[in-house]
Amino acid sequence: MTVDFTGTGLPVASILDELGAALMTSPSVILEAAPGAGKTTLVPIFLLQSGMLRDQKIIMLEPRRLAARAAARRMAELMGEDVGQTVGYRVRLESKISSATRIEVVTEGILTRRLQADPELAGVGLVIFDEFHERNLQTDLGLALAKQAQEVFRGDLKLLIMSATLDSPRLSKALDDAPVVRSTGRQYPVETRFLDRPSAKRIEASVAEVIEHAWQSEQGDILVFLPGAGEINRTQKLLESSAGISNARVIPLYGNLPPQRQDQAILPDPEGRRKIVLSTDIAETSLTIEGVRIVVDAGLARSPVFDPNSGMSALLTRRVARASANQRRGRAGRLGPGICYRLWTAAEDRGLIEFAPPEILTADLSALVLELANWGAQDVSELFWLDAPPPGLVAQAKELLQALDALDGAGKITLIGKKIVKLPLHPRLAAMVLRAEEIGEQSLAADIAALLSERDILRRDPEFPDADIRSRLDILRRDRQRKDANSSIYQVRRVSRDLTRRLDIRDRPRDTSKTGLLLAFAYPDRIGELRDGSQTQYRLSGGRGARISENDRLRGEPYLVVAELDGKGRDARVDLAAPITAPEIEEYFTDHIVSVRRVFWDENKERVLAVTERKLGALVLESRRIDNPSPEEISTALLDVIRRKELQPLPWDPASRGLIDRVNFARKHDDTERWPDYSDATLLASLEDWLLPYLAGMSSLAGLQKLNLADILKRGLDWNQLSRLNEFAPESIAVPSGSHIRIEYSNAETPVLAVRLQEIFGMKDVPKLADGRVSVSVHLLSPARRPVQITQDLASFWQNTYADVKKDLKGRYPKHYWPDDPLQAEATARVKPRKR
Incomplete structure (x- = not known):
């Protein structure tokens, strides 16, 4: 039967000719059509009846099984046929296809299987990707394979990407400037109502409250969006026990329901009752649920996110993106004016992200x-x-x-x-x-x-x-x-x-x-061994930790294989597992068990130990002590513990730290030499180069205390650099008292000279370093070496501040020498100057 497209009243009918012309001249085309435009049902039929594909088939991908069945059923109705004749579908565990089928509506995994079996897609003239904005993993894979099949095998194969919410310019550019055809769609006005303030109630209670209000104050069926089956079932119980809702048919809708129950949610109630459909995001796109005039949106979605640290996927509940929220809102305006209740505030709405990240960026690949x-x-x-x-x-x-x-x-x-x-x-x-x-x-x-x-x-x-x-x-x-x-x-x-x-x-x-x-065949990285001294803590072969509940029947099993973890924390909770025996591991994982020789620092025994271990991943199945490890192995073990403890076991003293600071100061201010990088990060990364040769003969951390780190580090400088360092950034400075005072270079911008005030009587200017380019900061100390004043201008200090400082210090240290004229006085490291 030939379909009268204009007679359907669907807006997409007005652009069908434009779309057909674009596909005749371009290998790939993008169709952007608003919800309710009719793209899913009219476009495939039009392109088939246009004759442009001759005797070839159309494959149309739908991201969800429910949408695939519904789309095929609606197209068959328009053509006056049963599903399985001209229009059919293939989804997981179910298909209605015949030799007469020319339009196949499939889920993406089906297309991938077909491409793998026949990369040329023989007999197929057009592949349509519907609701492309959902960007699940199989959609992106299907498009990647189909695009390469088009480029390598089938120059005549056409690709059509359709959606209501697309970043069309970006997609068009990626598809070699593919033409974009747009349809405005048919959308009745939808009033949007927000919460006045964030709700403190559980999501099910908040949703049930809004549904009860809408049921009593508005007409029409209600479509409710919730994140998952658990929330749906709990909300259903609340509604079925509510005195404010009568003669209602409350119907759940989610992916794991059998097709018959899903169809109950889509079709009108045979007894004419109003419906309340509690759905996941399965009803966000493609579907028209008969009778819906009200949408209640919890604003949440649950999706798998892969955690690279744990190597596991976990279902996370997150706030929906604006594109999804608008798709949900549009469900209320498919058949007439509607209302959308959003369970968040207008202020929260302004903070929504525009699009959810595509699954390919976050999923298990x-x-x-x-x-x-x-x-x-x-x-x-x-x-x-x-x-x-x-x-x-x-x-x-x-x-x-x-x-x-x-x-x-x-x-x-x-x-x-x-x-x-x-x-x-x-x-x-x-x-x-x-x-x-x-x-x-x-x-x-x-x-x-x-x-x-x-x-x-x-x-x-x-x-x-x-x-x-x-x-x-x-x-x-x-x-x-x-x-x-x-x-x-x-x-x-x-x-x-x-x-x-x-x-x-x-x-x-x-x-x-x-x-x-x-389970171990499926999860070789999640074979768990009970930790010593515990009945609930496990070490997994993949390196992670896991814990079983205290009162679980599996508690205390020596070995477990974990199928599901909650993925949170250092030791994730075991949700599904089964015991395995040590002989089974030995027999069936022989190829994955390796023998390793390990020499390491034992923290408890505080010495280097050597063992041979038979390991399955991170699990040690057997360990035997080795006597007399080689000196090289011992040195390497010591080096490892020094690295793990970030240099802390080494005998750092003022001389070694001072040398490091001086070199880093020179590195910052002197470009006449190529100074080594003595930062902690670089020293850690290069331990084998500068420290390993000096560990020979040592077997404990105590032996490290014999190391002279300053001398070792100096060996990283040549003779010219050492001479230049003593001149450019001297270790100490001679002051008027005759003392040599160490300079502190920990701040490479401003070195510090901390000196007792009496030792610099007569000094007119602060010392300068770095060929006279950098002034030191003089920290003046009392006789008890407590800070008195900080200055980089000694002349100003003597003239303007010294008198007040002298008055204070003379009262606290009366036996010490406090001359009236410090510039003419004799500097001293003693209480008073020596008598001549």
């Missing part, structure tokens, strides 16, 4: 790096990126993939890596399922992978924590025949069955005693 290796690109810079993957995250991803044996030492994909990349799992879990064949436990591995891919099926109780993943496996075993499609357990079983089908795994009894070993 192991799956992306493996896809690139499978594509044949070992260097990420070979492909097109709007934002390039950070080198540090790429390096960590390669390190993990090598630990999983998915990449070899050169970064090339291995045979097991090629198998991993074909599975719809994180590389960790895919590696586990594949290696499970070694121990005949692929059925168990499929269950574990499904559990870790979906939401936890066991409600966590702070009073009685249970981090043992075997408890979840027991629940799965008991509920194996459960048919309730709305249950989270059913969803886990569904994912497990899909994996067993893909790998042709025969269902067999599970031996849950192998759970820890299977």
